[in-house]
């Protein structure tokens with residue numbers, strides 16, 4: 297279990313050295329998107345149109361924050377459950393996305409895409425929304441404001457704490473961790 | 482007949498809802514601290530530390546503990562000798578919920594089940610609140626409240642077992658539900674188990690079981706022993722905090738049982754994440 301500090305956008309080299317269980321502090325720009333926004337991004341790719349942000353090396357955070365209090369960049373902003381993005385993530389990974397941040401299990405297609413195209417799935421701590429918000433220095437809506445909490449936001453983050461769940465070698469921390477601590481009678 | 486003014490009821494419920502969003506109750510805090518001390522996995526320990534730091538920050542800066550500020554769920558016991566003047570109890574609770582979500586900058590998460598659109602606004606309008614009423618003797622109104630997130634609700638399950646399956650069948654069902662859930666409900670979790678009654682009574686009991694203070698004993702010695710047995714078995718699954726592997730998956734198991742039909746054994750499992758935001762007031 298190693299600890300890294302990384303700055304986005306991430307390169308193939310960055311993600312290739314990460315292993316399931318490593319802790320990473322991310323800084324730089326990341327983008328928020330949930331199911332509705334993912335669907336629109338994939339539709340754009342399929343139509344051959346331009347995306348609202350550069351996908352190359354990008355990290356997408358699955359989050360629907362609480363409304364910000366006046367004067368604050370964002371409200372509480374912990375991860376949402378990731379499987380709802382499973383049908384869209386492989387397409388985005390194929391087109392250059394390097395990282396996803398969420399919580400909970402991914403399907404085999406996502407894990408395969410991570411291996412084939414070099415990308416990682418990071419887990420953030422669910423229910424740590426207040427703490428994570430501290431790592432978010434600014435937020436601005438860059439697409440689909442009509443989606444409310446689901447709009448795409450560009451976040452400037454500093455030492456955003458995440459753990460590698462699925463790495464580029466096909467490892468899955470959820471499986472490995474559980475096997476290690478499972479007690480079989 | 483004792484009277485309570487509608488506005489007073491709104492004010493008390495609103496204050497409770499706003500406070501609960503940012504203040505993790507003592508019982509949950511203690512249980513998580515204990516898990517932190519006992520956890521063997523370094524990764525899981527670091528997650529538990531984040532959860533504790535988050536609780537402290539949320540409390541000190543009055544920020545929502547989690548961005549999923551839940552559906553507002555209430556169990557309300559209304560005394561036979563008390564009445565609310567100036568409006569209905571249901572309206573007062575709904576009004577208090579709307580105001581609290583709005584003034585507290587809490588996320589409204591209620592939507593239509595088909596078009597998935599929020600029923601009114603993103604902020605504030607988290608209606609209708611889920612309210613379970615009961616009529617009891619006395620002249621008080623007793624309100625238990627929880628902000629119930631979606632992640633842990635999504636993995637909850639109910640079934641009706643054959644009576645012959647008994648305790649072993651119940652244990653296996655609970656184990657299967659929690660094993661399938663894995664990292665998704667934000668472990669460490671509290672597991673509410675409703676046993677007996679009819680199908681819907683079991684489900685409601687499993688929800689109400691989550692309102693009991695974690696760490697308190699079940700007054701029924703038989704159920705107390707069964708809770709401990711289930712908890713030991715569940716912790717053997719090795720899921721750990723946020724599913725990253727560990728010895729501390731379950732903070733508590735709470736059982737509520739009811740008499741049931743001679744032909745059936747309903748069982749319901751309602752899961753509560755570590756962000757166990759609940760409160761209680763008596764008026």
Ligand code: SF4
Pocket residue numbers: 374375376422423424547548549550629630631632633665666667754755756
């Ligand atoms: S399961 Fe609980 S802690 Fe996790 S995101 Fe949902 S409400 Fe928050």
